[in-house]
Amino acid sequence: MPIIAPSLLSANFLQLQADCDLLNKSEADWYHLDVMDGNFVPNISFGPMLISFFRKATTKTCDVHLMIEKPERYLTAFKEAGADILTVHVEACIHLHRTLQEIKELGMKAGVAVNPHTPVSVLEPLIKEIDLVCLMSVNPGFGGQKFIPATLRKITELRRMIDLAGAVTLIEVDGGVTLENAPSIIEAGADVLVAGNTVFKSTDPLATIASLKRISSSA
Ligand code: DX5
Numbered sequence: 001m002p003i004i005a006p007s008l009l010s011a012n013f014l015q016l017q018a019d020c021d022l023l024n025k026s027e028a029d030w031y032h033l034d035v036m037d038g039n040f041v042p043n044i045s046f047g048p049m050l051i052s053f054f055r056k057a058t059t060k061t062c063d064v065h066l067m068i069e070k071p072e073r074y075l076t077a078f079k080e081a082g083a084d085i086l087t088v089h090v091e092a093c094i095h096l097h098r099t100l101q102e103i104k105e106l107g108m109k110a111g112v113a114v115n116p117h118t119p120v121s122v123l124e125p126l127i128k129e130i131d132l133v134c135l136m137s138v139n140p141g142f143g144g145q146k147f148i149p150a151t152l153r154k155i156t157e158l159r160r161m162i163d164l165a166g167a168v169t170l171i172e173v174d175g176g177v178t179l180e181n182a183p184s185i186i187e188a189g190a191d192v193l194v195a196g197n198t199v200f201k202s203t204d205p206l207a208t209i210a211s212l213k214r215i216s217s218s219a
């Protein structure tokens, strides 16, 4: 069964407690928390302060996706806020290996996100050091965008790389995931589905999460 990580970016920020209660009683596995700085991406969302509130609202894994420049400046702040998984963008890190080591030394799982134009082959030298690869299937910055189909080939290639290396890295797919395209994403080899609009704009979010959880493949 895939790991389901609803993105709180699509929640209703005037009723976050209600949306957290909903996720807590759902079959969702993780909270996906999108941090944007207005520089790395053309949008600004929230930072460690709000994440510390989500931390108190749930016992589920807090999967923090940093879409910020020079993320190495904030690793301790996100650890203190309660992140379990901290994901940095490969495009934002000059010394990616060092940053991954620091995340792990702080006691978090280390993730690397890759933009749609970045080949997954850049991760090959470090694959055994990476707990999670977040493959962006839209250009990061906004919820509710359309899935980029070329991502499927990147999932297959990454799956092969991970298996060949004997690594245990999880493949997360982020952006434009729907009930319609999720089977092909799983079939290509993904482990984690992020879903923002598909969950929160659904008329029945609990049922939508349950359906995502039961997706096996398009076959
Ligand atoms: C995009 C974010 C995503 C986004 C996903 O920059 O990283 O996590 O919230 O939202 P949907 O599922 O609506 O594309």
Ligand code: ZN
Pocket (backbone or CB within 6 Å): 007, 032, 033, 034, 065, 174, 194
């Ligand atoms: Zn994200």
